[in-house]
Amino acid sequence: MIAVRDLCKRFGRKEVLHSISLSMGNGCYGLLGANGAGKTTLIRCMAGLFEPQRGEVLYDNRPIHRLKGFQRDLGYLPQAFGMLPELTLYEMMDYMCSLKGIPRSQCAGEIAQALEFVNLEEWARERVRTLSGGMVRRAGIAQAVLGDPKVLLLDEPTAGLDPSERARFRNSVRELKRDRTVLLSTHIVEDVDACCDNVIVIHGGRILFSGPSDELREVAVRQAGHTGKKPTVEDGYLWLTNGIA
Amino acid sequence: MAHEWDRLMRRLYLELKNQRLYFFVPPFVLFALVPLSVLAGPQGTDPSFSQCVTLSQLFIPSFAAWWPLFVLKEYHSSPARELLVVHRSSRAELLSRMISLWALYVLLAAVVFVYFASLFGRVWYLFAAVAAQSMFMIALGYSLSLLLQNTFIPLIVNFAYSSIFMLAVLDSPLNIFTIGTFSDAGSLVKPATVAAVAIVLLLAGYQAERRLYTRSM
Numbered sequence: 001m002i003a004v005r006d007l008c009k010r011f012g013r014k015e016v017l018h019s020i021s022l023s024m025g026n027g028c029y030g031l032l033g034a035n036g037a038g039k040t041t042l043i044r045c046m047a048g049l050f051e052p053q054r055g056e057v058l059y060d061n062r063p064i065h066r067l068k069g070f071q072r073d074l075g076y077l078p079q080a081f082g083m084l085p086e087l088t089l090y091e092m093m094d095y096m097c098s099l100k101g102i103p104r105s106q107c108a109g110e111i112a113q114a115l116e117f118v119n120l121e122e123w124a125r126e127r128v129r130t131l132s133g134g135m136v137r138r139a140g141i142a143q144a145v146l147g148d149p150k151v152l153l154l155d156e157p158t159a160g161l162d163p164s165e166r167a168r169f170r171n172s173v174r175e176l177k178r179d180r181t182v183l184l185s186t187h188i189v190e191d192v193d194a195c196c197d198n199v200i201v202i203h204g205g206r207i208l209f210s211g212p213s214d215e216l217r218e219v220a221v222r223q224a225g226h227t228g229k230k231p232t233v234e235d236g237y238l239w240l241t242n243g244i245a
Numbered sequence: 246m247a248h249e250w251d252r253l254m255r256r257l258y259l260e261l262k263n264q265r266l267y268f269f270v271p272p273f274v275l276f277a278l279v280p281l282s283v284l285a286g287p288q289g290t291d292p293s294f295s296q297c298v299t300l301s302q303l304f305i306p307s308f309a310a311w312w313p314l315f316v317l318k319e320y321h322s323s324p325a326r327e328l329l330v331v332h333r334s335s336r337a338e339l340l341s342r343m344i345s346l347w348a349l350y351v352l353l354a355a356v357v358f359v360y361f362a363s364l365f366g367r368v369w370y371l372f373a374a375v376a377a378q379s380m381f382m383i384a385l386g387y388s389l390s391l392l393l394q395n396t397f398i399p400l401i402v403n404f405a406y407s408s409i410f411m412l413a414v415l416d417s418p419l420n421i422f423t424i425g426t427f428s429d430a431g432s433l434v435k436p437a438t439v440a441a442v443a444i445v446l447l448l449a450g451y452q453a454e455r456r457l458y459t460r461s462m
Contacts, residue, residue, distance in 0.1 A: 080327075
């Protein structure tokens with residue numbers, strides 16, 4: 001459904017992404033990498049925020065910059081979220097509905113559903129600036145799912161969430177991934193282990209691994225040998241990145 | 246088209262609502278500061294048209310960019326500016342806001358000029374001049390804020406420009422203001438030039454706005 005072909009992104013002389021190629025269908029993909037690995041740059045390119053120097057992002061086999069409808073099919077949670085702080089949460093969501101082109105008649109239902117999804121329905125009449133950091137993060141997730149997008153790009157969605165909300169988020173992602181592509185960028189390996197079927201490991205702007213999470217676990221088993229402990233995505237990730245370092 | 250217009254107006258309404266008390270500054274200037282200053286006049290004299298010319302040009306254009314710059318602030322310094330860019334409905338999203346806010350501001354100014362017309366008779370040439378100057382100030386704020394990725398400096402430039410050129414440097418060719426009687430169509434030559442410069446500035450800002458969408462994050 002969404003693919004990246006030979007993508008290169010440079011800032012000045014610094015090349016941040018080196019010939020990245022990926023293909024993603026329905027399901028949840030975990031984008032794992034250390035700070036500065038290029039996760040956010042890749043996600044921004046995929047959202048159409050950055051123009052790559054080379055390569056392209058394809059949605060249904062067509063370049064996204066030529067597709068007017070792509071933005072309507074896209075749900076995006078940026079790394080930093082928090083907008084229109086003097087509006088109520090409901091009004092902010094209403095603003096997002098309007099931004100996403102959701103018809104007025106459907107907005108109330110969409111907003112109620114999205115706020116329920118992140119357990120914020122009781123806070124709908126509170127001003128955004130009075131919400132805690134974790135709540136604002138959840139509001140960010142809620143705005144991303146407005147309009148039932150086919151592609152969800154979530155940049156560090158669980159940063160700032162408490163353990164119970166993180167568990168709730170993982171369960172929600174399991175529901176979301178059934179009929180859409182979810183790309184979850186994070187450096188929290190447990191989140192990927194818990195809800196992603198596929199893992200993409202990025203390091204220094206290059207893809208080190210892209211495939212099913214079970215395959216990454218097997219990599220760990222092959223390298224470490226059978227220790228009796230159930231292998232995790234983290235084991236595979238650490239082996240891959242430590243091998244490079 | 247109607248749907249797009251409805252979307253734009255809905256967002257504009259919420260952006261203005263987000264300004265809270267700051268929203269009321271331009272209406273206060275238009276409906277209280279300017280009329281009361283004109284009515285007060287110099288000590289012991291009746292309100293005069295020349296006083297109206299000076300005070301209208303000093304206050305009305307300089308506060309025209311207030312709402313637009315506060316709207317632009319969300320695009321420059323909000324943590325969620327990426328979202329505003331990702332889900333843009335057109336590449337002239339900000340330009341259309343600037344024009345809408347100018348129209349709204351001029352509409353409110355027209356109400357004040359209806360009142361001035363009851364006091365001084367023909368004020369509509371002055372009104373046309375103030376409308377052109379307001380457009381210039383919005384265009385200057387829009388293009389500067391996109392160039393500098395900041396709204397505070399354009400706001401300061403705005404007020405500094407009005408104060409310097411209205412109160413001190415009257416003869417400069419860079420001055421958009423006119424001290425005159427505004428009694429005939431000839432007094433609209435300078436405002437027409439100012440409007441043309443404002444359009445050029447809006448187009449320059451639009452070029453910066455298109456660049457903002459792909460390269461500025």
